[in-house]
Amino acid sequence: MPAFAAMVSHTKLTFDHLTSMSDLCRTIKDQFPDLTENLIRHNSLIASRFSLPHSAVKQFVLDPQTQSWICCIGNPRSASLPGQGQTLAANILRQYLDHGPSCITSLDAPFVVAIYDSVQHSFHLATDRVGLQHIYMATIDGATIFATSALAIAAITNPSFDKASLAHYFSIGHLLEDRTLFEGIKKIPDATWLTIDRTGLKTAKYWTPPHESRLMPPKLLASELSHTFTSLLDQRLDNAPVSIELTGGHDSRLNLVAALRCAKPFQGWTIAENNSAELAVINKLRQVVDFPHQVISPVKGLEDSFLSDLDQINTLTDGETNALNLIASLACNRQTNPQRLASISGMGGEILRGFYYITHMGIPNSSSSIYFDRIISLKMLPHIGFTPAIFSDFFPPDHHQLLRDSVRTYFDRTAGQNLFWRLDDFYFRARQQRFAGRSCSFNSYFYRTEIPFFANDIIDISYRAPWKLKKNSRLVRQAIELCNPALAAVDMLNGRPARPFHLTDTHKMIAYYARLTQKAFTRMRSHLLKTTSPAHDPVGIQALIRKKLCSPQLISDVLNYNTMSSAFLYDSKQFHQFLTQNAKADFPNLYQLGLILSFELTCRQLRRSSSRLNIAKFEPTAPVFSEQTVAANFK
Incomplete structure (x- = not known):
């Protein structure tokens, strides 16, 4: 980093x-x-x-x-x-x-x-x-300061927390656009x-961003994508030793077939245990085309370093993400760090697959109306487990409206554009700027991060591609098949090939859509009965996290309300009840607990930094940044 x-x-x-x-x-x-x-x-x-x-x-x-x-x-x-x-x-x-x-x-x-x-x-x-x-930037004593860490700036400027940013952080798990957790510090x-x-x-x-183009034939666009992606991988594979993260999905498959097309050395790696479904997909791929591959256990050595790992992750991500959600990544990076100079990731591939399209399915493409509540409820809030009752009066009571206003403000700037183009742009510049950006800074501490889906040429293709071609990953599937038809035919983790369905795939189509129907039925049943299905845990990381959350050490060291640096944010009675109920029910609000842990570690880090710098306390409001604070006679 x-x-x-x-x-x-x-x-x-x-x-x-x-x-x-x-x-x-x-x-x-x-x-x-x-x-x-x-x-x-x-x-x-x-x-x-x-x-x-x-x-x-x-x-x-x-x-x-x-x-x-x-x-x-x-x-x-x-x-x-x-x-x-x-x-x-x-x-x-x-x-x-x-x-x-x-x-x-x-x-x-x-x-x-x-x-x-x-x-x-x-x-x-x-x-x-x-x-x-x-x-990030802020002002201090009439000067403008810049730093790659908002926490470092906060340590010397002593700002107050930005309440709207806290509302975003705890309700959707990340910040939006130029906000930070602090007043007066902007990205x-x-x-x-x-x-x-x-x-x-x-x-x-x-x-x-370029406008959507409907003039280029789909096959020609798929050919452009496969050729461009191969050229990008060819350039990035020169940084030997290079690894490629492989999963059971589309994005890593496109990375793999493009890398094999380049005929340059690389090392595949997968976070998995030997009996996982994801590893079974990788083994099928290696039966078709053999390539070097390493299996990384996400739980190896993690139990002994759990708390210190959480603290390091929170520091590496500047307190802007859920450290608990990245706990396996740190253990894996430690295991693979000596073996690679750079690593190629499939991060951001959803830009070519219509991440937010599901929120507006059934709405005519000619409509330019954005349904903010559907975006928030279907794609921003699920799995967070946001529980407003645990927060004190410090937390803004109008948190949902603050989030809605932020989303609306963003979409107001793209008014007049195609509906689905606007959804892609929101994914790209609102979500990924902060969500993927923090994963990027975290990983770059261990190796050079290579992210071909964020290369300029791929970004241009993603904006120009017609939305119907990106829907259901059609464009990506076609590009994978053009790069390597044999590997494209191997089923992904979801049970369907990584290429478009062929006429000979009738049995696969039936099985695939049957699974989709079953998943939809299970979700509906859980929603109606207000039950929670057990989380899918193929590598055992969720079980380890739950075990550590129940440990007396973590509860006494980090989640003890009486000693928490972030206690000002919570109602003591509701917070205690929240923890007790989660422990009894095997932690259904795991993501929200991760955010609580991460924010507590952020507050502790600020107190440590302030103490080292002899700053009395971390509380006063910092001056709000203004372009007029830079005087005219700069020299």
């Missing part, structure tokens, strides 16, 4: 500014002691870049003629600019000096690029199209070019 911090002032940096910057960097180093720091300083700007041994770019790159510099955070790639790592960074800087902001339009996520232009006396920050690589959004110069602070969008 590479990190970055910078402070920009309209005048010469003062002693107080330098002290705050030192505290900010110290907080980041305390969070991640194995980071290597490089620092660069000017009269009105100071910046630090933190790297890991596997980081693609490890330090600032300086232009010898102008003394301008660039810092790349994340793992940027470019289809048009040559090189990787430091070489690519130097080429981006040269492109900027020659042509300006267009230097970053060809870069694939995840990245943040920081540039200091010594000729124009200006500072620039650019985020990737998705906003996967997170970077710099996706596809943003930010400039601070003598005229002040300005932001602009450097990319807008």
Whole structure:
């Protein structure tokens, strides 16, 4: 997880500014002691870049003629600019000096690029199209600060919690758009070019999504997708040793068939136990085409490090996700870390498969109406187990309306576009910017994250593709079959082939739709009888989590209301009753408990950081960011 911090002032940096910057960097180093720091300083700007041994770019790159510099955070790639790592960074800087902001339009996520232009006396920050690589900003003592960690900024600015953000976090499990958990700290959004110069602070969008195109024949579009995906994998497999995460679904199947088409070495890996259904799918694939593969146990060594792992996950994700939900990933990353420099993930593949379409099925495509409550109830709230009664008066009573207003505000900006295009855009820039972004930052601590579904060319295809072709994964299935017909014929975890059904698949079609009907019946029955079906637990991780949640150590150390740093958020009686009922019923509200645990760890980390920095307490309200706070005579 590479990190970055910078402070920009309209005048010469003062002693107080330098002290705050030192505290900010110290907080980041305390969070991640194995980071290597490089620092660069000017009269009105100071910046630090933190790297890991596997980081693609490890330090600032300086232009010898102008003394301008660039810092790349994340793992940027470019289809048009040559090189990787430091070489690519130097080429981006040269492109900027020659042509300006267009230097970053060809870069694939995840990245943040920081540039200091010594000729124009200006500072620039650019985020990737998705906003996967997170970077935040706030103000302190008249200066603007930037950092890849909102928690680190919060440790030196002492903000209050943002109540609307807490409502989002506990009701849907993640934040939306530029919100953070804190007042006065904002995430710099996706596809943003930010400039601070003598005229002040300005932001602009450097990319807008293309419109849906119905002119390209489906077969031609599927051919473009398969060819583009293969080219992307071919480039990413050069970072040997490379692993590919394999599951029983569409997205990892497309990664696999494209990688095999490249004929370059890679190591497949799957989080599973030997008797799991997912591993059975992988074994069938290896019977058709043999490839190296490793099975990773998600529970190996986890029981002894459960609490410390939760704390590390929460730190790596900046307190913005459910640490309990990622508990197996940390154990798996530790086991595979020495064996790979980079890992290719199927994250984000739903952009080609209509993630939110189910919320508007049966609504004519000509309609532009967005049914906010259906999106929230069908795709945002399920499985969270949100329980408003446990919260105190601090938690906003109008939490549902706050969430609805946020969703409405987002869709208001895409008014006039095709209905399903708007749903895809919401998935891509509202959900994935925060949800996938935090998974990305978590994994990048262990290896370089390669996410081909978020490459610019794939993003363009996903927006241009007609919604009917993306519905039910038709486009992805066709692309898989074009890459490798034999592997496309192997059934996925859901029991159907990874390609479109053929006329010879009658028996498979009958079995597949029978299973769908049975699942729908089971859900309806559970809803009517208000019962909860046992969670599917093929690798035993859920059983281990439930065991640890019942342990006296966790309850006394983390979930004891009388000693909790986050106790202000809960009603003591209702909170105790919630925990007791969950323990008796085998934790039906497991996801909500994970959010409670994660927020408690966030509050504890803030108290630890404040104590180390000699800040009295973590409570006062921070100044709300305003573009006018950057004065005109920046130099």
